Amino acid sequence: MSIKGLFPIDKWDFKSESVLADLPAEDFDLLTAHQTEQVYKKGEIIFREGAYPAGIFYIKAGKVKKYKLDKEGKEHIIYVANKEELLGYHAILSEDRYPDSAASIEESRIAFIPKEDFLAVLNQSPVLNRRLLKTLSHEFAVLANSLSMFAQKNVRERLALQLIVLREKYKVNFKPGMPVEINMSRDDLANLVGTGRENVVRVLTEFKESGILQTQGRKIIINDVNQLIIIADYK
Amino acid sequence: MSIKGLFPIDKWDFKSESVLADLPAEDFDLLTAHQTEQVYKKGEIIFREGAYPAGIFYIKAGKVKKYKLDKEGKEHIIYVANKEELLGYHAILSEDRYPDSAASIEESRIAFIPKEDFLAVLNQSPVLNRRLLKTLSHEFAVLANSLSMFAQKNVRERLALQLIVLREKYKVNFKPGMPVEINMSRDDLANLVGTGRENVVRVLTEFKESGILQTQGRKIIINDVNQLIIIADYK
DNA sequence: TGCAAAATGTGCGATATATCAATTTTTAAA
DNA sequence: TTTAAAAATTGATATATCGCACATTTTGCA
Numbered sequence: 001m002s003i004k005g006l007f008p009i010d011k012w013d014f015k016s017e018s019v020l021a022d023l024p025a026e027d028f029d030l031l032t033a034h035q036t037e038q039v040y041k042k043g044e045i046i047f048r049e050g051a052y053p054a055g056i057f058y059i060k061a062g063k064v065k066k067y068k069l070d071k072e073g074k075e076h077i078i079y080v081a082n083k084e085e086l087l088g089y090h091a092i093l094s095e096d097r098y099p100d101s102a103a104s105i106e107e108s109r110i111a112f113i114p115k116e117d118f119l120a121v122l123n124q125s126p127v128l129n130r131r132l133l134k135t136l137s138h139e140f141a142v143l144a145n146s147l148s149m150f151a152q153k154n155v156r157e158r159l160a161l162q163l164i165v166l167r168e169k170y171k172v173n174f175k176p177g178m179p180v181e182i183n184m185s186r187d188d189l190a191n192l193v194g195t196g197r198e199n200v201v202r203v204l205t206e207f208k209e210s211g212i213l214q215t216q217g218r219k220i221i222i223n224d225v226n227q228l229i230i231i232a233d234y235k
Numbered sequence: 236m237s238i239k240g241l242f243p244i245d246k247w248d249f250k251s252e253s254v255l256a257d258l259p260a261e262d263f264d265l266l267t268a269h270q271t272e273q274v275y276k277k278g279e280i281i282f283r284e285g286a287y288p289a290g291i292f293y294i295k296a297g298k299v300k301k302y303k304l305d306k307e308g309k310e311h312i313i314y315v316a317n318k319e320e321l322l323g324y325h326a327i328l329s330e331d332r333y334p335d336s337a338a339s340i341e342e343s344r345i346a347f348i349p350k351e352d353f354l355a356v357l358n359q360s361p362v363l364n365r366r367l368l369k370t371l372s373h374e375f376a377v378l379a380n381s382l383s384m385f386a387q388k389n390v391r392e393r394l395a396l397q398l399i400v401l402r403e404k405y406k407v408n409f410k411p412g413m414p415v416e417i418n419m420s421r422d423d424l425a426n427l428v429g430t431g432r433e434n435v436v437r438v439l440t441e442f443k444e445s446g447i448l449q450t451q452g453r454k455i456i457i458n459d460v461n462q463l464i465i466i467a468d469y470k
Numbered sequence: 471t472g473c474a475a476a477a478t479g480t481g482c483g484a485t486a487t488a489t490c491a492a493t494t495t496t497t498a499a500a
Numbered sequence: 501t502t503t504a505a506a507a508a509t510t511g512a513t514a515t516a517t518c519g520c521a522c523a524t525t526t527t528g529c530a
Contacts, residue, residue: 068383071468076383090372099376129364136371137325141334143378148303148311150385151429155517186478194386196518201479217526218477233306389486421508431488436509452496453507 019086019128019135020058027125031118035111040104047088049101055114057087062108063169065188066100077192078143080105082169086135092118093132105188150194153232158193159203161232163213167222182220254321254363254370255293262360266353270346275339282323284336290349292322297343298404300423301335312427313378315340317404321370327353328367340423385429388467393428394438396467398448402457417455 020028037060040046046057049068064081078100081087091098092115104110121128149158166182174180190200204220207213212228214221222228255263272295275281281292284303299316313335316322326333327350339345356363384393401417409415425435439455442448447463449456457463 068379070383070387074387076386078379078382090375093368094372094376095369096373096376099379123361126358126364129361129368133328133364133367133371134330136368136375137329138331140325140371140375140378141329141331143375143382144303144313144334147313147378147382147385148305150382151311152305152309197478198480198519199517205479391486432508433489433510434487440509 018084019089019131020084023131024125024127027121027128031113031121032111034117035113037109037111040108040110042104042106044104046102046104046110047098049099050097052097053088053091053115055112056089056092056118057102058111058113059083059085059087060109060111062110063105064102064108064110065105065192066102067191068100075101075191076194077188078146080166080169080192082172083108089118089132090136093136105184155193155195155199156203156206157232158195159189159200160207160228162189162192163220163222164225164228164232167225179221179223181216182222183218184220185218253319254324254366255319258366259360259362262356262363266348266356267346269352270348272344272346275343275345277339277341279339281337281339281345282333284334285332287332288323288326288350290347291324291327291353292337293346293348294318294320294322295344295346297345298340299337299343299345300340300427301337302426303335310336310426311429312423313381315401315404315427317407318343324353324367325371328371340419390428390430390434391438391441392467393430394424394435395442395463397424397427398455398457399460399463399467402460414456414458416451417457418453419455420453 020031023031035058040062046064047053059081061083063083064085064087065077066079066081066087067075067077069075081102087102087110088098122132149161153161163182166184167180170180170182186197186200186204190197193200204213204215207228208215210227212222212224214223255266258266270293275297281299282288294316296318298318299320299322300312301314301316301322302310302312304310316337322337322345323333357367384396388396398417401419402415405415405417421432421435421439425432428435439448439450442463443450445462447457447459449458
C-alpha cells in the first residue's frame with residue numbers, strides 16, 4: 001500500500017500569498033477606510049488565543065509569530081508571518097474565537113482593519129472571496145506538511161527545514177546574492193521546531209562545524225542552503 | 236511572556252462542518268448534476284498526493300483517511316473524514332495539486348463531482364463561498380491544534396486524544412447511550428498518532444488495564460471517555 | 471563605557487520512544 | 501471447519517531527546 005515517493009509535491013514552496021495585492025481599488029479603499037496603524041515592540045502581543053476578534057491585521061513591516069500555549073505556558077510557534085501578510089482573519093471567517101495567539105518577534109508596524117469593513121468588502125467582492133479561498137487552502141497545505149514533518153522527522157531535520165523557511169522570510173532584508181542573516185532568539189527557534197533551546201543549540205553547533213552556517217551572537221548566517229535541503233529531505 | 240491558560244479554546248470541539256447542508260436548491264442541483272457514485276473497498280486509494288485534481292468527492296457512507304507518505308513510504312494520517320464530508324477541494328481552490336492522499340479505511344460510497352461543476356457553482360453562489368471560507372478556517376484551526384499537540388504531547392496523550400476524536404466519528408454507527416466501538420487497524424491508529432504499531436499496542440494495553448477501554452480483536456470499546464480527556468489534557 | 475540581566479552554550483544522567491525479533495491471535499478464504 | 505496469511509502482541513535492546521545544573525557570552529540600558 002505504500003508507494004514510494006510517487007508524484008512528490010514541492011516541499012520547498014513556502015511563498016506566502018499576498019491577499020491584498022491587486023485587489024480592485026474600490027474594494028481596497030473600502031477595506032482600508034478606517035484602518036489604524038500601530039507599532040508593536042519586540043515581543044508585544046497582538047491578539048490572544050480564545051479572544052473574540054474585532055478585526056484583522058495587516059503587517060506593513062516586521063515579523064510576527066503565531067503560536068499556541070500549553071497548560072504550563074510553554075509556547076509552540078505555528079507560523080512566522082512576514083510583512084505584507086494578513087493576520088487574524090481565520091477567527092472572523094470561522095465565526096469563532098482566535099485559535100492561536102500572535103506577537104511580534106521584531107519591531108513591527110501593523111494596520112488594524114475593523115471587522116465590519118472586512119465583512120462588508122467580503123460581501124461584495126468576488127475577488128476577495130476567491131483570493132481568501134486560495135490563500136486558506138494554500139495555508140492548509142503548508143500546515144498539513146508541517147504536521148506530517150513533525151510526525152516523521154527528527155529535531156535535526158526539522159531545524160534544517162525551518163532554517164530554509166526562515167531564510168526565505170529574512171531574504172527581503174538583504175541584497176540578492178548577499179548571505180542572509182536570520183535574527184531570531186534560540187528560544188523562538190526552539191518553539192518553532194518544537195523542542196528545547198538546548199537541542200537547537202546543539203544542532204546549530206553541529207551545522208556550524210559542517211560549514212553549513214555561521215553564527216554571530218544571535219544571528220545565524222546561512223552559507224549552504226543546499227546542504228540544509230539535503231538534511232531536511234533526507235528521510 | 237507566557238501567560239498560563241488564559242482564555243483556553245475548547246480543544247474538544249471536533250465537529251466537522253457539513254459544507255453542502257442547506258445549500259440553496261439551485262446550487263445543490265447544479266453541483267450534483269453530473270455526479271457519479273462509486274464504492275471504494277477498504278484500503279482503496281481515492282486520490283494521490285501530487286496529482287492534479289479533476290473534481291471533488293463527497294462521502295455518502297464510510298470513512299476516509301487523508302495522509303502523507305514520507306520517502307520511505309511510511310504514511311502519516313492527517314485526518315479521518317467521516318460520511319457527509321467533502322474531500323479534495325483544497326487542491327482546486329489553491330489551484331495546485333493534491334497536498335495529500337486519500338484512501339478509504341472501510342468500505343465507502345463516494346460521489347465524484349467534476350471540477351467544472353464545482354467551479355461553476357462557486358462563481359455564482361455567495362452561500363457556497365461563505366460556507367467554504369468558514370469550513371476552511373475551521374479546518375485550519377483544528378489542524379493548528381493537531382500540530383501544537385504533536386509538538387507538546389507524548390504518545391500516550393496523543394493516543395488518548397485521537398481515541399476521543401475517533402469515538403465521535405464512530406458514534407454515528409451506534410445507538411445513543413450504547414458503548415461506541417472503534418474499528419480501526421493498529422497500523423492506521425499508529426499512523427494517526429504518529430508512532431509505531433507496537434507503541435500503540437503498549438499504551439492500549441495500559442488503558443485496558445486501567446479500565447478505560449476494552450478490546451475485542453481489532454475493535455476498541457471506550458468505557459470511560461472522561462479518563463481519556465484527563466490524560467489527553469493533562470500536560 | 472561599564473554593569474546587570476538576559477540570553478546562549480555545554481555536560482550529563484534520566485526517560486520516552488524507536489526498532490528488531492519472535493510469538494500469539496485474528497481474520498478471511500478455501 | 502480448516503488453514504494459511506495477516507495482524508496484533510510481547511519482550512528486549514538501542515537511540516534520540518529531554519531537562520536539569522551550571523558556565524559563558526551577549527545585550528541593552530544607565
